[in-house]
Amino acid sequence: MPTVTSETGISVMLGSYSTIGAAQIDQMIEAESGPLVRMNNEKSLIIEQQNAWKDVRLRMNTFFKTIETLQKNETWNSKLATSSKPDKVTITGTDKAQEDNFDITVQQVATSSRQVSGKIDKMDDKTIYDELGTSGELKFDSKDPDGEEIKIQIDEKDSLKDITNKINNESKETGVKATIVDNRLVLSNVDTGETDFEVRGDTSLMNDLGMNKDDVNNAPKYTQGINAKFTIDGMQVERPSNNVDDVVEGVTIHIHEKTEEPVKVGLKRDLDKPVETLNAFVEQYNELMSFLNEKTEVGDPSKKDNKQGPLAGDSTAARLQSSLKMLVTGIPDQNSHTTFKFPSELGLNVDKKGVLSLDEEKFKELLKEDPDNVQNFFYYAEKTLVEKKDEFGNVIKDEDGKPVMEFDKKEFGYTVKLNELMNSYLKDQAGQKSVYSTKKESYEKSLKDLDERIDRFTEKLDKKRDYYVRTFSRLDQVMMQAEQQMATLMTQLDSFNMN
Structure with missing residues (x-):
């Protein structure tokens, strides 16, 4: 076999007689490599599409979290606490606490034995x-x-x-x-x-x-340790802890020092938190839609150098875009728990380019006027007792023949359908895979099939290259032998002529 020195493993000596060497064989192999080039290009595109969907999923997850935050009661009913002497007495409140003010006088701070x-x-x-x-x-x-x-x-x-x-x-x-x-x-x-x-x-x-x-x-x-003793609005209270959470519903009183006179403490609704959350919702929506627009861009097909986005023509991505636009700008399902019908009534507007924005001043004013009404527009849930049924729709009964009851949760509001859309794309349900999981499996299968086809075709080209090398190596050897024989013959003829 010839000495191997070229990048493709072919001896540089090949072609000395036939003039068909490594470069010519590479050209022949390249001419037959069209399908391999197309398969590699197809693989690169699938990987690009796969990565684009990973990025879409990441942005959808972030957007999904803001939707869930808008559904939480603590987002709308978070409380800000005040105290006339925070070094003496403070309070904190959960979302269940009511806006209120209290006068607290501490006679005794609790200590440990x-x-x-x-x-x-x-x-x-x-x-x-x-x-x-x-x-x-x-x-x-x-x-x-x-x-x-x-x-x-x-x-x-x-x-x-x-x-x-x-x-x-x-x-x-x-x-x-x-x-x-x-x-x-x-x-x-x-x-x-x-x-x-x-x-x-x-x-x-x-x-x-x-x-x-x-x-x-x-x-x-x-x-020996002592209990905390204090009065709240004139009512005497004694507890073993300085953090008392069982006097006012949703409120924890924190006692720090004894007081000579009443400390005024209070709770009021934190209006900044829902504004911050809704702004995050707007920001995440715009970022997701901007990314989808970029990745589904078709460009100008009439141009030779037109560059399309990796998800151009992807019906799943297009369906996600249209569903999001419809749900964000459209009318939510009928919700009798709020007087608002359109998101624009609360300051949520979309411009001609599809960019969502929030009129903060308008939204804050509505929050001040009727915070529950605003909250209910975005999300409201109610539980009702219903008869429990089996998988076939039959009412389940107890030993006495009475129907077994369970709570049925009904949800209303702007975020409900958005939440369902995100769930369908991101979360696998019982017996049903999410849109993203289906996409992921499809890409993985396509890449596996392509890799197998590429391996088979590459092996075929390698065999073809070996065939060319053997064939032209033999040709070189034959031509070399013929040249040597001709030289010998010419030498003999010259010697005859001299004689």
């Missing part, structure tokens, strides 16, 4: 990280009334810091935490209030830690 050890003699010449040289077992009652006693083993190599770590590792079970203050061990309840706790243990260990209550000269100091 606490026990400070006596002097720890072994700490005289040591740091909290040195071995303490004491051992034994500490015992705590379980926080759970039905739980077992919690035992903590202390070793001689443990430092005072190690001991506090071991106690804190069990805080979830015991309800007791440990700290070190001025080389003394301080134990306290995790929760505030009048709840007591007790630590027990081996006598020698309790003595070494300054925790022996019977040691008259070095007994620990125990202080």
